[in-house]
Amino acid sequence: MRNTRIPVAIVLCALLSTSVSCGDDDNGSTGPPDPVPGTFALTLGTVHLDDGALVLRLQGADISQVELAAPGLYLRFLEDQTGVTAVFVGDIVSGDLLTFHVPDVSRVDSYSGTILEAADRSNAVRGSLAEYTLTVAP
């Protein structure tokens, strides 16, 4: 989108022939704001008191610097172009699981998490994943 706006601005500037300088992005009056990079947290909500392992998918573009936010848990993750898949093992409770870096914190709504598989501390796999939530927030 930005690439298509620049020529239009140049053309308008030439046609109006005003004394106002054109193409000055620093005055904040034109175009979207520059993206602001930052860190989000992926937070787990669970009603269970005996979660022992989770596999989840974090969906979103340009995720980097994935770090464990829950001390004591085992974490291994795989990154690809559309997100991160991660496995956690340990005594898992509600709270932040991961932090990760994004290039534009204004796009928080474009990141989401999904639980793929869960097991309790006796290694039994959960039959339902409906009682888990994952939220992404700055």
Next chain:
Amino acid sequence: MRARVAVLAATFLAAGPGTVLAQGPGDPTTVFADGFDNPCRIAVDSVGNLLVSELGLGEILKIDPSGTRTLFTDQIPDPRWVAFDAFGWLLVTSHTNAMVHRVSPQGDLTEFAAVDGGVGMVTDQDGSVWVAAVDTLWHFDAMGRQLDAIATVDTYGIAVRAIYPAPTGNIYLTGSAGGLWELVDGVPEQLQGDLPYRWWGLAFDAAGNGYWAHEAYDEGDIDRMALIDLDGNWLNEEWITDVVDPCRCVFGRNTDGSMNSDLYIGQIDGAIVKAAGGSTLAVGWPIVGLRFSEIDEAAAADEIMGVPDLLPASTRVFLDVIGNNDDSYDVGDFRAYLIAAGVVN
């Protein structure tokens, strides 16, 4: 070269036509360690040590690759067969206790499964454990839960005395009346029969050659190691003749856990000898125990996250068995694996 080899050579030179004792490809043997009471039950650990169950002394000895021996445990009454399980712990059958015990590398003792009269034992590729108890062939999963019990005497007329893994993925049985069987889908299929009594230990190499110990019993018979193929056919009936009452053979491991070509032969006379260096046709077929230490943790994790076919199918089965045993490899199984590996508590 030992004195026995010299005697054998003298016998060979003195013998007339028709009484030749030929030197086989595995001759001459060399003594690795001796002075044992009855070194006919031997297992090899992950760094190449031999664990020898001393029948009659109630001891399990550890023999390092240099031949130095130390006491591993003397806490198991009447220990018989020894085999490493998939976790690297030593399984020992005890006649007195009618039990298969499990001994940690530190010597801690636990019970694996109750078996009366266990005489042979092997760990299968999926970590399950077979125990031969003469009239019954028991099958347990890696955690000691019973999977099957085959009444071999009542059903097939076979008194099973020993069990051996083979590259076919099946196990082989030796037993009554000098026979050899391959267990196919739980059913013994006879490969050899009506042999002279006392065909004992068998070990396969990775190419499927079987090295089979025979203690002479009948008049005119000779102590020897024979070579067979996977169908039980003779490849060389006198592959080694420089042995005395051979009862057991195992391939060695290197210190990194890989199998090597060293073939150790236990003899009833109290010695453990090695076949001539470089004479075996391939490295040993893995004594399938110790599988646990061979599992790639990253591969086990990545399969859980959807990357397909990183683990051998048998490893997935094994991990499921030590986990929730629900016929699929899942995150619960991966958790059990990490706990067993000491990665998480």
